Amino acid sequence: MNMDLSALPKNFTWGAATSAYQIEGATQTDGRGVSIWDTFAMQPGKTIRGESGAVACDHYNRYEQDLDMMKSMGLQAYRFSVAWPRIQPSGRGAANEKGLGFYDKLVDGLLERGIDPHLTLYHWDLPQSLQDLGGWLNRDTAFAFADYAEIVARRLGDRVKTIATHNEPWCTAYLGFGNGQFAPGLKDPALVPQVAHHLLLSHGLAMSKMRAVNSQAQLGIVLNQCSVYTSSDTPENRAEAALQWANFVQLYMHPLFKQAYPEVKGFVPPSNIEAGDMALIGQKMDFLGVNYYTRIWCSKEGVPEPAPYGRTDMDWIICPEGLTKLLVDIHKEYSPLPPIYITENGVAYPDKAAGNDVADPKRIEFMKLHFEAVAKAATQGVDVRGFFYWSLMDNYEWNSGYDKRFGIVHVDYATQQRRLKDSAKWYRDFIADQSQSAVQTETADEAIIA
Numbered sequence: 001m002n003m004d005l006s007a008l009p010k011n012f013t014w015g016a017a018t019s020a021y022q023i024e025g026a027t028q029t030d031g032r033g034v035s036i037w038d039t040f041a042m043q044p045g046k047t048i049r050g051e052s053g054a055v056a057c058d059h060y061n062r063y064e065q066d067l068d069m070m071k072s073m074g075l076q077a078y079r080f081s082v083a084w085p086r087i088q089p090s091g092r093g094a095a096n097e098k099g100l101g102f103y104d105k106l107v108d109g110l111l112e113r114g115i116d117p118h119l120t121l122y123h124w125d126l127p128q129s130l131q132d133l134g135g136w137l138n139r140d141t142a143f144a145f146a147d148y149a150e151i152v153a154r155r156l157g158d159r160v161k162t163i164a165t166h167n168e169p170w171c172t173a174y175l176g177f178g179n180g181q182f183a184p185g186l187k188d189p190a191l192v193p194q195v196a197h198h199l200l201l202s203h204g205l206a207m208s209k210m211r212a213v214n215s216q217a218q219l220g221i222v223l224n225q226c227s228v229y230t231s232s233d234t235p236e237n238r239a240e241a242a243l244q245w246a247n248f249v250q251l252y253m254h255p256l257f258k259q260a261y262p263e264v265k266g267f268v269p270p271s272n273i274e275a276g277d278m279a280l281i282g283q284k285m286d287f288l289g290v291n292y293y294t295r296i297w298c299s300k301e302g303v304p305e306p307a308p309y310g311r312t313d314m315d316w317i318i319c320p321e322g323l324t325k326l327l328v329d330i331h332k333e334y335s336p337l338p339p340i341y342i343t344e345n346g347v348a349y350p351d352k353a354a355g356n357d358v359a360d361p362k363r364i365e366f367m368k369l370h371f372e373a374v375a376k377a378a379t380q381g382v383d384v385r386g387f388f389y390w391s392l393m394d395n396y397e398w399n400s401g402y403d404k405r406f407g408i409v410h411v412d413y414a415t416q417q418r419r420l421k422d423s424a425k426w427y428r429d430f431i432a433d434q435s436q437s438a439v440q441t442e443t444a445d446e447a448i449i450a
């Protein structure tokens, strides 16, 4: 397939993403505190085969090698998260120097190799001590988070290009408190809006503290979003689609960009809002991160969801045009938005190594389709600046354990050997090609000016 990416800006950033708990391992090293995922994974039946991130990709000990691998692929940027329990083992108080030191080395290692660091502060590994006090149900957690954000911004903000407060607050709120699939594993849908509000408040408080530190970093948040489709344009389907959109997208986008919660039939707004909260939450951001994997299908008449591109190993429907639709829809509803990064998009397949090779042609196809979907959104006026494939390497996929392989790099968990899949080699050549044409356009532009 030939891609038309001509609508993307010429300095568009191509990268890959990971998160701390999914790759680092070394959960008891250098003073790291216990996180809610350590606790959750130990409870029987919560994760597949009881798997946890205790070892994961052992990235904490192998980061130099992983940095070299990123460099060999020509990645322009790398999105990673900081483990809060490494920085403040109990979620409060003085910083743990060894924890900060790890990220210091990681950031310097990226910069030495010409890779832009994009940091996420919270990718779900809350210190257990804060959970013991109610976690995100407790308003105090939002203030603790802002202190943690300040520590990180002070230490790394001079070198990190972007800092996102949260990764996917929908997952933290809904999967963590609504249906119990993720840590801390509570199952009460009524808690979801309350948790969402505290997460958003913590974002706002952290933004203010980090701005005051005056770091160089651009600040924002990362939301997982789905476009919503209906099988037919009936009033019932329309109402269902509006409710899904409200719970998935507007619950977060409205307060962030309109300083108010949505008013939609059936939607339950938070009841724990205090004076001043909405202005804090809705303060200006420098970028918005969008994670996109699939769409939402609404059909009151029970029409099965079509899957022209098939399903992934997670059983998620592949829907590249849904990414274009999503970006155009939020652009229309929330304009003017800050610049957007696609901070995650990727696919799990049961990849197998044969010698040193891992053939994953379907992943390459998936990437091309989604790259083009982003470019199509750009033709409709959406300001997209970069794309991070999820994930750099196979890793611990939360309650699905190690079975689901999202990486462009294959990880053999028995030996920790990394192997570039065909998709990684394809991405490497693709990025090289993109950089070359960016240089050529620049030279041509200069020639015209001269």
Ligand code: FCB
Pocket (backbone or CB within 6 Å): 019, 022, 167, 168, 171, 224, 291, 344, 390, 397, 398, 406
């Ligand atoms: C996203 C998460 C990421 C990973 C992918 C598959 O929801 O942010 O950690 O699990 O899904």
